Amino acid sequence: SSFYKLASKIKPIIDSKISHNFLGNLNKIDIAEFEDWLKLLQKKLHTDESYLNHFKCFLLWLIKIVIKLISEMWDMKNIPIFHSTILKDLKNYNFSFATIEEDIRVETNDIPAKNNIINSETRFTLKIKKLQGFLTYYIENYNNIYSKRFKNLDLNRSKVVTHQVYIELARKIIQNGQIPCIVYEICDDKKGWIRIGWSSHSPDERMKWYLNKSFSPSLPPDMANIYYEMAKNGSKRQAQARFDMRVRYVFPTKGEALIMEEFLTIFRNRANNPSGYDLTINNEYNKIVGELFKRHIGGRFPSGSLNPKWRDVPPIPLADAILEGSEMNELESLFSVSAKTIRRRFRAYGYGVKDIYDLKDARAFLLKPIIIEGFKKGLNQKNFFKNCRNEGIGIFDRFKFVLNKFNDRGAFFRRMLDQIWDTSKHKEARHLVIADYILSVITRPDITPGDAEAELKKFIKFKYRGEFAQICNNAFGIDFRGKRDDLFKPIIEKLALENKNEPKIQLRIAIGLGICKENDPVDIRDRASHWVASYVKRNYGIRPRMLPQYLHPGLSEYSSLKHQVFKYMDDHPKAKPMEVKENMESMNIATIRGYVKLWRKENWEKIKAPLNPYDLIPKYIEKLGVDKEIKVLTIKFLETFQSRKKIGNRNLKGLVAAALYLACFVKEKSVSKMSLEKCVGVSSVTIRKRIKELMDCIDKNNFSKLPRDVPLKPQVFKYLNNHPSARVNEVINLFKEENEDTILRYYQEWRIKRRLK
Numbered sequence: 001s002s003f004y005k006l007a008s009k010i011k012p013i014i015d016s017k018i019s020h021n022f023l024g025n026l027n028k029i030d031i032a033e034f035e036d037w038l039k040l041l042q043k044k045l046h047t048d049e050s051y052l053n054h055f056k057c058f059l060l061w062l063i064k065i066v067i068k069l070i071s072e073m074w075d076m077k078n079i080p081i082f083h084s085t086i087l088k089d090l091k092n093y094n095f096s097f098a099t100i101e102e103d104i105r106v107e108t109n110d111i112p113a114k115n116n117i118i119n120s121e122t123r124f125t126l127k128i129k130k131l132q133g134f135l136t137y138y139i140e141n142y143n144n145i146y147s148k149r150f151k152n153l154d155l156n157r158s159k160v161v162t163h164q165v166y167i168e169l170a171r172k173i174i175q176n177g178q179i180p181c182i183v184y185e186i187c188d189d190k191k192g193w194i195r196i197g198w199s200s201h202s203p204d205e206r207m208k209w210y211l212n213k214s215f216s217p218s219l220p221p222d223m224a225n226i227y228y229e230m231a232k233n234g235s236k237r238q239a240q241a242r243f244d245m246r247v248r249y250v251f252p253t254k255g256e257a258l259i260m261e262e263f264l265t266i267f268r269n270r271a272n273n274p275s276g277y278d279l280t281i282n283n284e285y286n287k288i289v290g291e292l293f294k295r296h297i298g299g300r301f302p303s304g305s306l307n308p309k310w311r312d313v314p315p316i317p318l319a320d321a322i323l324e325g326s327e328m329n330e331l332e333s334l335f336s337v338s339a340k341t342i343r344r345r346f347r348a349y350g351y352g353v354k355d356i357y358d359l360k361d362a363r364a365f366l367l368k369p370i371i372i373e374g375f376k377k378g379l380n381q382k383n384f385f386k387n388c389r390n391e392g393i394g395i396f397d398r399f400k401f402v403l404n405k406f407n408d409r410g411a412f413f414r415r416m417l418d419q420i421w422d423t424s425k426h427k428e429a430r431h432l433v434i435a436d437y438i439l440s441v442i443t444r445p446d447i448t449p450g451d452a453e454a455e456l457k458k459f460i461k462f463k464y465r466g467e468f469a470q471i472c473n474n475a476f477g478i479d480f481r482g483k484r485d486d487l488f489k490p491i492i493e494k495l496a497l498e499n500k501n502e503p504k505i506q507l508r509i510a511i512g513l514g515i516c517k518e519n520d521p522v523d524i525r526d527r528a529s530h531w532v533a534s535y536v537k538r539n540y541g542i543r544p545r546m547l548p549q550y551l552h553p554g555l556s557e558y559s560s561l562k563h564q565v566f567k568y569m570d571d572h573p574k575a576k577p578m579e580v581k582e583n584m585e586s587m588n589i590a591t592i593r594g595y596v597k598l599w600r601k602e603n604w605e606k607i608k609a610p611l612n613p614y615d616l617i618p619k620y621i622e623k624l625g626v627d628k629e630i631k632v633l634t635i636k637f638l639e640t641f642q643s644r645k646k647i648g649n650r651n652l653k654g655l656v657a658a659a660l661y662l663a664c665f666v667k668e669k670s671v672s673k674m675s676l677e678k679c680v681g682v683s684s685v686t687i688r689k690r691i692k693e694l695m696d697c698i699d700k701n702n703f704s705k706l707p708r709d710v711p712l713k714p715q716v717f718k719y720l721n722n723h724p725s726a727r728v729n730e731v732i733n734l735f736k737e738e739n740e741d742t743i744l745r746y747y748q749e750w751r752i753k754r755r756l757k
Contacts, residue, residue, distance in 0.1 A: 255350025
C-alpha cells in the first residue's frame with residue numbers, strides 16, 4: 001500500500017534513551033518525492049473506504065509508538081497533560097492507552113499485526129523504577145489521604161519476582177504464625193484492562209472465587225465488569241486462558257496489603273486530575289476505581305469525602321496521633337469515641353501486625369516501615385531516635401531515656417521489635433528484614449552473590465564487608481548460592497521432566513529458565529548449558545541426562561540415537577540405513593548411516609552366518625592331494641585351539657591353512673606356504689600369524705618336530721653371514737618351503753647392507 005511504502009522510506013533510528021527502534025529521519029526524503037507520495041495518498045484516502053480504515057489503524061498504531069517514545073523521554077510532570085490531550089483529540093476513535101481495541105484490525109500483510117505491536121508481557125510488567133518515579137511524583141504533587149498513606153511505602157520489600165519467591169515469602173510468614181496477604185493483578189490479555197485487589201487467600205483460591213462468581217447463575221447486575229467479561233468466555237477454562245492472575249506483593253499484614261492495593265490502583269489509573277485518577281483506563285474492571293477505598297477509608301469518589309461510617313475516626317489523624325505517642329484514653333478524648341470504636345477502626349484500616357488490633361499492635365504496624373527504613377540505613381538506636389525526631393515522629397520522646405529502667409525508649413523500641421518480628425534483638429530483626437529484600441533480587445537462576453549485593457546496595461547500606469554473606473547464613477541457614485538453588489530447584493526439576501527425551505536436555509532447561517534463547521550465539525548457549533550441568537552436579541551429584549530418572553525412577557532410561565540404532569540392528573542385522581531411519585525419530589540420515597556402519601563393524605559375525613571349519617578341511621585336503629593322516633592331525637590341531645580360544649569367521653580360513661601346514665610339517669609332507677596361499681585364498685603373512693597362534697596352544701612335547709619359532713629373515717641373514725659367497729638359488733633350496741620372492745628380497749637386502757659396510 002502507498003502509506004506503507006511511505007513509511008518504509010522513513011529509516012529507523014536508535015536513541016541512547018530509547019530501548020526500541022522508532023520511525024524517524026523524515027529529512028532523508030526530499031520535498032518533491034514527499035509531495036508525490038502525499039498526493040497519491042490523499043487520492044487513495046478519498047476514493048477507497050477500506051484503504052481509509054486501514055490508514056486510520058496505521059495512524060493509531062503510530063500514535064502508540066509516539067506515546068511510548070515520549071513516556072520514556074519526558075519528565076513525569078508533563079506526561080499526564082500529554083495523555084489527557086491525546087484522549088481528548090481521539091475521543092471519537094475509542095482510543096485507549098492500555099492496548100489496541102479489538103475493532104482495530106489490520107487485514108493487510110503490509111502493516112504490523114497486533115501481537116507484534118504490543119507485547120503482552122511488557123504491557124503488564126511492573127517496573128520498580130517507574131513505580132518509584134510515580135510514587136515520588138505523587139507524594140510531591142498531591143496532598144490527600146492517599147499521598148499521606150504512601151509516605152513510608154517501600155516498593156522493594158516483599159516484591160514477588162517469581163512464583164518460587166512468592167512461595168518462599170509466604171512460607172516465612174506462615175512460620176511466624178501469620179497469614180500471607182497478597183496484592184494481585186488480574187490481567188485481561190484481550191482488552192488490556194487490569195483488576196487490582198488484595199486477598200488473604202492463595203492466588204489459585206482467589207482466581208477460583210472470581211470464576212465461581214462470574215459463572216454463577218445469579219450474578220447481580222451491579223458488579224464490576226470483570227465478572228461479566230469472564231462469563232462471556234463460555235467456560236472457566238477459556239476464562240483462565242484469557243485472564244492471568246499475577247501476584248505482585250505478599251505481606252504479613254492486612255494493612256500493608258491495603259496500602260499497596262491503593263497505590264497500584266492509582267498507578268494503573270494515573271492521570272492529570274486532582275485525585276490522580278483517569279477513569280477511562282481501568283474503570284472497566286475497578287468499578288469507580290475508588291470503590292476499594294469506600295469500603296475502608298475512602299468516601300464517594302472523587303470528592304475525597306470520608307465514608308460516614310468511618311468519619312468519626314479518620315485514618316490519617318488516627319495514625320498521626322498514635323505516632324505522637326498518644327495513649328488509648330487520649331485517643332478517646334481526641335475523637336470523642338469509645339476504646340471499642342477505636343479498636344474497630346484499627347481493624348478496618350488494617351492497623352495491626354498480629355491481628356490483635358489493640359494499641360500496641362497499631363503502634364507496631366505504624367512504626368514498622370519507619371524501623372525498616374532505619375535498618376536499611378544501618379542506623380543504631382541512638383541515630384534512629386534522632387532520625388525519628390527529625391521526621392516529626394514523637395512517640396519515642398514520650399518515654400524519657402533512663403538507663404536500666406523498664407519503661408525507657410530503648411525498652412519500648414525492643415518491645416516493638418518483638419511485636420513485629422518475634423525478637424527483641426536489633427541485629428536479628430535487621431537480618432530478617434534484609435533477608436526479604438535478598439529474596440526479591442533473585443530474579444534469575446544464574447545471579448551471582450556479587451550481582452545481588454550490588455543490586456541491594458542501591459537502597460540498603462551494609463555496615464561492614466561480608467555482612468551480606470553473614471545475613472544469608474543467619475537468615476537462611478545456607479549461603480546465597482544455596483538459597484538461590486533451592487528457589488529454582490522445582491522449576492529445574494519440572495523442566496527436566498518435560499524435556500526427558502531431548503538429546504540436549506541441559507540446553508532445553510537453560511532456555512526454559514531464560515538463561516539463554518534458541519537463537520543466541522553458540523558460545524552463550526554453551527555457557528548456559530554448562531551452568532545447568534554444574535547446577536545439577538552441585539545439587540544432585542549426577543549429569544543432567546540422568547536427572548529425570550533420578551527424580552522418577554519409574555521412567556524408562558533415556559536412549560540416545562546411537563543406542564536406538566544399535567538396538568534396532570540387533571533385532572534386524574541385515575537392515576539398511578534407510579530402513580533404520582524410517583523407524584527412528586531423528587531425520588539425520590548421515591548420522592544413522594554412521595551408526596549402522598559402526599554396528600556392522602562391531603557385529604560382523606551376526607551379519608554373516610558362521611562357518612564350520614571342519615567342513616573346509618576335506619576340500620583343502622583334496623586340492624593339496626595329501627592323505628587322511630593329514631586330515632586327522634589337522635582336526636586335532638583345530639580342536640586343541642578351539643578348546644582354548646574362540647574361532648571367528650575372520651580367522652577361520654587362516655587357522656585351517658595353518659593347521660594343514662603344521663600337520664604336513666609333522667608328517668614330513670612337502671607343502672609350501674605358497675601352495676597353501678593359492679589353495680585356501682589367504683596371504684602367507686596371515687598363515688604365518690595363524691601358525692604362531694596355533695603353536696602357542698599346542699603342547700610341543702607331544703610332537704617331535706614342529707616348525708621353527710625364529711622368523712625367516714634372521715635365519716637367511718645368519719646363513720649368508722656364514723656363507724657370504726652363497727648364490728640365491730642355494731638359499732632358496734635351503735628354505736624351499738618358504739616363498740621364493742620373500743627369500744629373494746632378504747637376499748638383496750643383505751647384499752646392499754654388505755656393500756655399505
